[in-house]
Amino acid sequence: MPTVKDVARRAGVSPATVSNVINRKGNVSPALVESVTRAIEELGYRPNVLARGLRVSRTYTVGLVISDMLNPYFSEIAAGVERVCSGRGYTVLFCTTGDDKYAEAKHVQVLRDRQVDGIIVASTGAGNEVIEKLVADGYPVVLINRRLDGVEADSVVSDNVGGALQVMDYLVSLGHRRIAFVAGARDSLPSRERLDGYLRGLAKAGIMVDNDIIRYGYLKYSGGYEAAKYLLALPDRPTAIFAANDMMAIGVMDAVLEAGLTIPQDISLVGFDDTMLSSLKRINLTTVRQSYLELGEIATKMLLDKLSKRPGRRSLKRQVVPCSLVVRGSCAHVTAKTNVPGVGSAAPAGR
Amino acid sequence: MPTVKDVARRAGVSPATVSNVINRKGNVSPALVESVTRAIEELGYRPNVLARGLRVSRTYTVGLVISDMLNPYFSEIAAGVERVCSGRGYTVLFCTTGDDKYAEAKHVQVLRDRQVDGIIVASTGAGNEVIEKLVADGYPVVLINRRLDGVEADSVVSDNVGGALQVMDYLVSLGHRRIAFVAGARDSLPSRERLDGYLRGLAKAGIMVDNDIIRYGYLKYSGGYEAAKYLLALPDRPTAIFAANDMMAIGVMDAVLEAGLTIPQDISLVGFDDTMLSSLKRINLTTVRQSYLELGEIATKMLLDKLSKRPGRRSLKRQVVPCSLVVRGSCAHVTAKTNVPGVGSAAPAGR
DNA sequence: TTGAAAGCGCTAACAG
DNA sequence: CTGTTAGCGCTTTCAA
Numbered sequence: 001m002p003t004v005k006d007v008a009r010r011a012g013v014s015p016a017t018v019s020n021v022i023n024r025k026g027n028v029s030p031a032l033v034e035s036v037t038r039a040i041e042e043l044g045y046r047p048n049v050l051a052r053g054l055r056v057s058r059t060y061t062v063g064l065v066i067s068d069m070l071n072p073y074f075s076e077i078a079a080g081v082e083r084v085c086s087g088r089g090y091t092v093l094f095c096t097t098g099d100d101k102y103a104e105a106k107h108v109q110v111l112r113d114r115q116v117d118g119i120i121v122a123s124t125g126a127g128n129e130v131i132e133k134l135v136a137d138g139y140p141v142v143l144i145n146r147r148l149d150g151v152e153a154d155s156v157v158s159d160n161v162g163g164a165l166q167v168m169d170y171l172v173s174l175g176h177r178r179i180a181f182v183a184g185a186r187d188s189l190p191s192r193e194r195l196d197g198y199l200r201g202l203a204k205a206g207i208m209v210d211n212d213i214i215r216y217g218y219l220k221y222s223g224g225y226e227a228a229k230y231l232l233a234l235p236d237r238p239t240a241i242f243a244a245n246d247m248m249a250i251g252v253m254d255a256v257l258e259a260g261l262t263i264p265q266d267i268s269l270v271g272f273d274d275t276m277l278s279s280l281k282r283i284n285l286t287t288v289r290q291s292y293l294e295l296g297e298i299a300t301k302m303l304l305d306k307l308s309k310r311p312g313r314r315s316l317k318r319q320v321v322p323c324s325l326v327v328r329g330s331c332a333h334v335t336a337k338t339n340v341p342g343v344g345s346a347a348p349a350g351r
Numbered sequence: 352m353p354t355v356k357d358v359a360r361r362a363g364v365s366p367a368t369v370s371n372v373i374n375r376k377g378n379v380s381p382a383l384v385e386s387v388t389r390a391i392e393e394l395g396y397r398p399n400v401l402a403r404g405l406r407v408s409r410t411y412t413v414g415l416v417i418s419d420m421l422n423p424y425f426s427e428i429a430a431g432v433e434r435v436c437s438g439r440g441y442t443v444l445f446c447t448t449g450d451d452k453y454a455e456a457k458h459v460q461v462l463r464d465r466q467v468d469g470i471i472v473a474s475t476g477a478g479n480e481v482i483e484k485l486v487a488d489g490y491p492v493v494l495i496n497r498r499l500d501g502v503e504a505d506s507v508v509s510d511n512v513g514g515a516l517q518v519m520d521y522l523v524s525l526g527h528r529r530i531a532f533v534a535g536a537r538d539s540l541p542s543r544e545r546l547d548g549y550l551r552g553l554a555k556a557g558i559m560v561d562n563d564i565i566r567y568g569y570l571k572y573s574g575g576y577e578a579a580k581y582l583l584a585l586p587d588r589p590t591a592i593f594a595a596n597d598m599m600a601i602g603v604m605d606a607v608l609e610a611g612l613t614i615p616q617d618i619s620l621v622g623f624d625d626t627m628l629s630s631l632k633r634i635n636l637t638t639v640r641q642s643y644l645e646l647g648e649i650a651t652k653m654l655l656d657k658l659s660k661r662p663g664r665r666s667l668k669r670q671v672v673p674c675s676l677v678v679r680g681s682c683a684h685v686t687a688k689t690n691v692p693g694v695g696s697a698a699p700a701g702r
Numbered sequence: 703t704t705g706a707a708a709g710c711g712c713t714a715a716c717a718g
Numbered sequence: 719c720t721g722t723t724a725g726c727g728c729t730t731t732c733a734a
Contacts, residue, residue: 093412
């Protein structure tokens with residue numbers, strides 16, 4: 001591999017001049033620019049980014065910490081991060097934590113050791129000390145869907161509360177008053193926020209909270225399935241079920257069908273996330289759309305903007321990205337309960 | 352940030368000794384190991400991986416080139432790559448090409464500029480020259496699901512032909528003889544190979560090829576939907592449809608239902624990939640499982656093994672990973688066509 | 703405008 | 719066993 005020296009020799013100039021040509025600095029005469037450029041091409045010279053990084057202590061690399069690449073939410077975030085980075089000459093170094101506190105700490109350290117210019121954390125791992133230390137050390141960090149009170153870390157979160165409120169308004173507008181909520185794990189922030197939106201929606205409509213129709217479970221198909229089994233067996237079963245995410249909603253869906261009931265005639269159902277699943281004709285689930293791609297993009301822009309500014313300005317940025325209700329065919333007006341069952345994919349009464 | 356020098360000063364030794372302690376080399380006396388270790392901890396010293404990389408020309412970084420992070424196949428591959436890398440002290444630098452030839456060339460160059468130790472290419476972008484150059488330059492490369500004849504690049508591919516053959520054997524064993532194939536784009540290697548397996552399966556069963564029931568389309572829902580519309584309108588319509596991937600199969604499924612036909616009673620259907628979709632009760636698709644996670648893991652092991660060996664050994668490795676048929680409820684014995692339609696989720700006749 | 707020289711932080715040779 | 723020295727490839731003073 002040729003180096004600046006080789007190029008310099010071939011062009012009959014000094015390494016410094018070669019460097020100046022490459023970085024368009026220090027006013028080099030057109031003649032030399034020309035010959036250096038030719039030498040670079042002839043030799044197929046490529047700058048060693050490592051050496052440059054060592055010298056200028058800037059690597060144009062962004063570290064990305066996510067929980068799990070197999071989860072579509074995170075891979076969408078990763079896609080957003082990569083898209084913005086690649087457009088601005090940055091590269092992404094990524095690692096996954098499996099939501100393990102120690103893995104998170106370890107990987108953040110690895111990223112620092114590799115001198116990444118900044119770190120984006122989209123992991124729900126509970127290791128707040130890691131983040132606090134990062135910020136305390138003056139490291140540029142942006143948090144996705146994770147917020148630490150009292151810590152000066154920029155963050156971008158989706159408006160889970162607002163999205164859930166939209167769902168509630170919609171269900172209430174369809175005449176539902178007995179609405180169940182199927183939540184994920186109690187320590188999942190998004191799930192908690194969606195639950196919060198649910199509760200606010202109830203309050204807004206003047207509906208009393210019934211803790212018996214708020215179920216907690218694993219944020220997966222099985223969690224929804226089990227919760228629905230319970231809810232459907234209730235003497236006074238709900239007319240609508242709001243699940244904390246799409247996978248759970250699909251679990252609910254199957255349980256409802258197994259009980260011999262129909263969606264949306266007997267039970268209205270809403271999910272959250274607008275996964276690709278929800279749009280399938282056989283699922284056709286009303287849900288809330290949140291673009292995780294966008295979340296990743298926004299976070300990355302925040303970080304890169306920060307990197308290009310003087311380190312002085314320490315303004316704390318907290319961006320909330322809105323969600324939007326996507327109405328499909330899984331909800332009906334509450335009076336539609338009297339409809340003939342069995343049609344399955346009837347158009348929704350709403351809209 | 353403290354450096355080796357700072358540590359050396361504090362421990363009262365030379366930088367070289369510090370380095371030796373860190374890298375467990377050159378037999379340092381226990382006493383000095385002890386004091387150096389303490390100095391490191393007291394200072395919170397962390398080696399600068401950039402500087403080390405510059406010196407030893409080894410970065411413990413793997414470059415990963417994929418088509419698109421939003422596609423579950425690729426994010427699964429990425430997960431596999433990351434898993435193995437992180438387990439062996441490597442980090443992953445990743446970029447996406449969108450299957451664009453020039454983007455691929457550019458990104459591969461970026462990875463080289465960053466001195467990654469090796470590159471894994473899981474992109475279907477048609478830029479073979481890029482790969483050829485990489486290999487010609489002696490760069491360690493492993494290709495996933497992409498094979499270049501005449502190029503000395505290691506590769507790991509899934510056994511698409513074998514998987515498709517299993518599907519055909521299964522359908523034939525159910526008595527089907529009029530089996531349609533819904534292919535993806537003509538230049539998609541996996542799709543071509545699956546088609547190849549289909550053709551071989553026909554030959555094996557002594558069934559004549561009917562080009563009218565081999566349809567090409569976009570490897571997505573719509574592609575399957577359109578193809579099925581055509582196939583179902585045929586005077587002598589097929590009794591079974593084999594789609595090149597799950598998304599297409601779901602498109603086929605919807606078209607079949609819209610035509611007032613039932614799966615599997617009227618039409619048997621098989622997909623490929625075993626996406627999470629296929630296992631949903633409402634889909635319940637018989638398909639072929641290929642673990643892309645495993646593909647990523649195998650490729651990474653190949654690469655890392657290569658990196659730890661002497662550069663002399665230039666054995667070309669080409670690994671084929673088997674697929675397996677996953678029987679669910681979308682196929683029935685051909686005589687079952689006479690069954691009463693409308694049951695929808697009857698158990699498959701096979702097995 | 704251009705070049706010489708120093709140094710980013712680290713490790714490999716070699717000398718002691 | 720330990721320290722001195724040199725240099726990986728680059729950029730950046732500073733002097734010419």
